[in-house]
Amino acid sequence: xxxxxxxxxxxxxxxxxxxxxxxxxxxxxxxxxxxxxxxxxxxxxxxxxxxxxxxxxxxxxxxxxxxxxxxxxxxxxxxxxxxxxxxxxxxxxxxxxxxxxxxxxxxxxxxxxxxxxxxxxxxxxxxxxxxxxxxxxxxxxxxxxxxxxxxxxxxxxxxxxxxxxxxxxxxxxxxxxxxxxxxxxxxxxxxxxxxxxxxxxxxxxxxxxxxxxxxxxxxxxxxxxxxxxxxxxxxxxxxxxxxxxxxxxxxxxxxxxxxxxxxxxxxxxxxxxxxxxx
Amino acid sequence: xxxxxxxxxxxxxxxxxxxxxxxxxxxxxxxxxxxxxxxxxxxxxxxxxxxxxxxxxxxxxxxxxxxxxxxxxxxxxxxxxxxxxxxxxxxxxxxxxxxxxxxxxxxxxxxxxxxxxxxxxxxxxxxxxxxxxxxxxxxxxxxxxxxxxxxxxxxxxxxxxxxxxxxxxxxxxxxxxxxxxxxxxxxxxxxxxxxxxxxxxxxxxxxxxxxxxxxxxxxxxxxxxxxxxxxxxxxxxxxxxxxxxxxxxxxxxxxxxxxxxxxxxxxxxxxxxxxxxxxxxxxxxxxxxxxxxxxxxxxxxxxxxxxxxxxxxxxxxxxxxxxxxxxxxxxxxxxxxxxxx
Numbered sequence: 001x002x003x004x005x006x007x008x009x010x011x012x013x014x015x016x017x018x019x020x021x022x023x024x025x026x027x028x029x030x031x032x033x034x035x036x037x038x039x040x041x042x043x044x045x046x047x048x049x050x051x052x053x054x055x056x057x058x059x060x061x062x063x064x065x066x067x068x069x070x071x072x073x074x075x076x077x078x079x080x081x082x083x084x085x086x087x088x089x090x091x092x093x094x095x096x097x098x099x100x101x102x103x104x105x106x107x108x109x110x111x112x113x114x115x116x117x118x119x120x121x122x123x124x125x126x127x128x129x130x131x132x133x134x135x136x137x138x139x140x141x142x143x144x145x146x147x148x149x150x151x152x153x154x155x156x157x158x159x160x161x162x163x164x165x166x167x168x169x170x171x172x173x174x175x176x177x178x179x180x181x182x183x184x185x186x187x188x189x190x191x192x193x194x195x196x197x198x199x200x201x202x203x204x205x206x207x208x209x210x211x212x213x214x215x216x217x218x219x220x221x222x223x224x225x226x227x228x229x230x231x232x233x234x235x236x237x238x239x240x241x242x243x244x245x246x247x248x249x250x251x252x253x254x255x256x257x258x259x260x261x262x263x264x265x266x267x268x269x270x271x272x273x274x275x276x277x278x
Numbered sequence: 279x280x281x282x283x284x285x286x287x288x289x290x291x292x293x294x295x296x297x298x299x300x301x302x303x304x305x306x307x308x309x310x311x312x313x314x315x316x317x318x319x320x321x322x323x324x325x326x327x328x329x330x331x332x333x334x335x336x337x338x339x340x341x342x343x344x345x346x347x348x349x350x351x352x353x354x355x356x357x358x359x360x361x362x363x364x365x366x367x368x369x370x371x372x373x374x375x376x377x378x379x380x381x382x383x384x385x386x387x388x389x390x391x392x393x394x395x396x397x398x399x400x401x402x403x404x405x406x407x408x409x410x411x412x413x414x415x416x417x418x419x420x421x422x423x424x425x426x427x428x429x430x431x432x433x434x435x436x437x438x439x440x441x442x443x444x445x446x447x448x449x450x451x452x453x454x455x456x457x458x459x460x461x462x463x464x465x466x467x468x469x470x471x472x473x474x475x476x477x478x479x480x481x482x483x484x485x486x487x488x489x490x491x492x493x494x495x496x497x498x499x500x501x502x503x504x505x506x507x508x509x510x511x512x513x514x515x516x517x518x519x520x521x522x523x524x525x526x527x528x529x530x531x532x533x534x535x536x537x538x539x540x541x542x543x544x545x546x547x548x549x550x551x552x553x554x555x556x557x558x559x560x561x562x563x564x565x566x567x568x569x570x571x572x573x574x575x576x577x578x579x580x581x582x583x584x585x586x587x588x589x590x591x592x593x594x595x596x597x598x599x600x601x602x603x604x605x606x607x608x609x610x611x612x613x614x615x616x617x618x619x
Contacts, residue, residue: 062375109373109402117373118402121393127363128398131370131378134355138331139374158394161363169355 001086006049011217014084015045019246019273021080021093027266029097032105035256037077039181039241040069040148042215043224047146048081051224056086059113065143066116066132070125071150071179072106073258079103079112087114123156125149126176130165133174133234144228145174152184155193160205166234167206175227175235176207179214181243183254202236214239246273282514286493286522289481290510294474298514301603304507305593309472312503313411315447316468317342319454320379320409324350330458333368333380335361341411341468343381361386365394365408372404377458383417384410384426384467388433399463400436407457408465413443414554415582415599416504417470418592426467427582430502431559433465434532441531442485443467445506446476449529452483460485467503471592474507488535490542494524497548497610497617500539502528502561505552505580508596511603512552516610523550523610531561536568543573548613550578552606554596557581576616578609 002014019041026032048054052065069078076096083090088102095101102111106120117128129147136143153159166174178198182189189195202209208230212219220239227235243257244250247269250261261269284295297303323330324346334356338344347354357364361382368378380387387395387410399406410429417424433439442457442464444450450468457464464485482489488500492513501509506527513523524546526538543549549569551562562579569577580601587599596602 066373117370118398121397123362124366124369124394124398127366127394128370128373130363131367131372132374133370134367135371135374135376138352138376141374158360158362158366161357161360162367165357165360165363165367 002049002084004049008217008221011045011049011221013277014049015042015217016273016277018045018077018080018084020270021083022076023247023261023266023269023273025076025079025093025096026260027263028094029260031097031260032076033073033258034076034261035183035243035250036071036074036150036179036181038245038247038250039214039243040074040077040179041245042217043148043177043179043220043239044077044081046217046220046224048085050221051228052146053143056114059087063141063143066145068117068125068129068145068147069107069119070147071122071153072119075107078107078115082112082114088112122150122153123158126159126162129174129176130162130171133166133171134169136173143173147174147176149176149178151178151180151182151189151195154178154195163202163205163207170232171234172231175237177237177239179241180238181241183243183252183257185257187254198238207234207236209236209238211238211240214241215245246276248272283517288491289477289489290491291476291478294476298510301511304474304511308475310447310475311469311472312444312447312450313468313470314342315450316409316454316466317345319451321346321349323455323458324353327377327458329375329377331355331371331376331378333357333364333378335359335364335382335386337382337411341381361391362394365391366398368406369394369398369402369404372406377405377407379407379409381409383412383424384429385412385424388426388429392432396436400438403438403462405461406463408463409468410466411468412470413467413503415587415595416554416592418595419589421589422586425587427554427556429467430531430553430555430561434559434564438462439532440464440485441467442529443503443531444529445503445527446473448475448478449481449483452479452481453529456483456485469504473504476507476510483529486530486533486535488526488528488530488538490524490538491527492523492525494522495546496521496523497550497613498524498526498542498546499550499552499606499610500526500528500561500565501552502531504554505601508601508603509552509606512606512610515603515607521610521614528561531564534564534568539565539568540573543569543575548576548617550580550606550609550613552580552601554601555581557583576613578613580606580609
């Protein structure tokens with residue numbers, strides 16, 4: 001178990017561990033989405049080990065911060081973070097996508113402790129976050145709602161319905177983080193269906209927008225802490241990331257969006273990841 | 279006009295029973311669109327339960343939930359023309375313990391936002407109530423894009439779904455209150471146009487429990503929503519010819535009251551279903567599934583055929599497209615012929 005809240009150095013070590021878990025679990029499952037899990041690993045680590053007000057012993061605590069992985073296919077990163085944080089035993093990670101597992105191919109809030117919302121069909125999570133944030137305000141709870149959306153995901157029209165609504169209700173208890181890794185299932189995002197100018201779009205929809213390096217732990221932590229305190233409108237953090245981050249042969253390769261490493265590839269990936277620690 | 283025998287009726291208001299001799303009489307008496315009954319019922323709920331919230335998608339004035347917004351502005355959320363966002367936001371609210379009533383028209387609730395309704399509401403079994411007005415052909419003049427003729431079928435195909443479509447205004451109120459007590463998603467269907475008031479609040483309403491509202495031995499008519507009054511009119515037409523039809527108000531399409539339907543099948547030996555939903559996957563299909571596996575008897579579905587309707591007055595449409603009392607009576611005689619063979 002890790003010390004929480006973790007220091008920047010500890011967060012970096014935890015992120016490596018979570019990346020190794022991602023490689024192990026997708027390799028074991030023989031399927032899954034390692035690329036987009038690795039790109040979001042630093043942000044998820046910061047949220048679960050430093051930023052969010054949570055209690056792994058009470059996953060249903062009404063006052064807890066909420067986390068939604070709207071790009072639900074990247075759930076290996078979520079499962080790894082929950083396991084490392086103590087929501088369930090790490091041995092479950094090897095059961096990903098298998099029969100009778102608590103770890104479904106896409107997140108299921110009824111099966112996995114700590115999963116705040118079922119996800120998988122893209123374009124839902126930000127709307128769900130809007131609902132959670134409105135409920136928090138109505139029920140006079142000061143929890144914060146964190147939603148990670150994908151850059152391919154913002155091609156879904158419903159994302160922009162949610163963007164309008166969050167702005168209308170000035171939901172400053174809602175922060176979205178856009179995992180800008182530039183790749184989606186079929187191709188480069190900007191070739192397949194361009195989404196830029198992203199910052200301009202979100203600003204035009206009434207959001208407070210900042211752009212960060214989504215792999216710079218210090219910047220991630222500083223920005224998330226700031227977003228939590230920001231008042232008056234919802235915050236969008238555009239996190240510039242690298243799909244497959246940390247594994248040389250996966251980085252920026254569209255093929256690793258939805259393909260699992262074989263055993264040899266997994267071993268090489270884990271060697272590379274651990275080598276950053278020494 | 280034959281004389282109506284009040285002794286055969288259960289729960290139908292005494293002053294309504296004589297009117298069942300004629301459609302004109304029945305529809306010129308007290309009636310109300312069930313969407314307005316929903317709006318009244320949800321305000322009463324709001325008074326009783328602070329966790330009840332209403333979500334709208336730009337049809338709050340049409341449905342009447344704008345009155346909830348006036349009474350409880352802090353618990354009313356208008357999402358504009360964005361039904362997908364509304365449904366998923368309702369799911370988010372339910373995770374925090376609220377009881378959201380997400381209000382729109384049937385076509386939008388069941389088709390535009392079906393992905394959200396399936397994946398973010400039913401799959402996690404969240405406590406969202408989907409309030410869908412403009413069911414079946416009841417929004418006649420609006421035309422096909424606003425006629426919700428598939429919603430009952432589509433929602434029935436979703437696991438964990440509960441589907442309720444009450445026959446009149448008072449039982450719609452009972453349905454809304456029952457839905458609020460029901461843990462998990464409930465799809466509520468309402469009429470755009472007025473339908474006759476048949477019952478009052480003493481009606482024994484329970485989700486999943488269909489109700490025999492007219493006794494009969496020769497066959498059974500199982501009807502839902504706006505077709506219940508047509509079924510009663512048909513029963514009186516048949517009575518004029520010496521045929522006694524049992525009539526069941528099957529307000530809950532799912533879970534279907536299989537026991538009551540099988541009892542009627544065994545006791546009367548023939549069944550007609552009546553709905554202003556398409557003939558695939560709705561009440562007729564649900565009843566047929568139960569009968570064919572347990573008690574195969576002559577049966578006929580009165581429903582929208584394999585087509586779209588058109589603009590026109592609601593009552594003219596159900597006549598033109600084969601769902602009026604006359605059509606139900608005709609179907610009854612057909613199953614009786616088959617029963618005798």
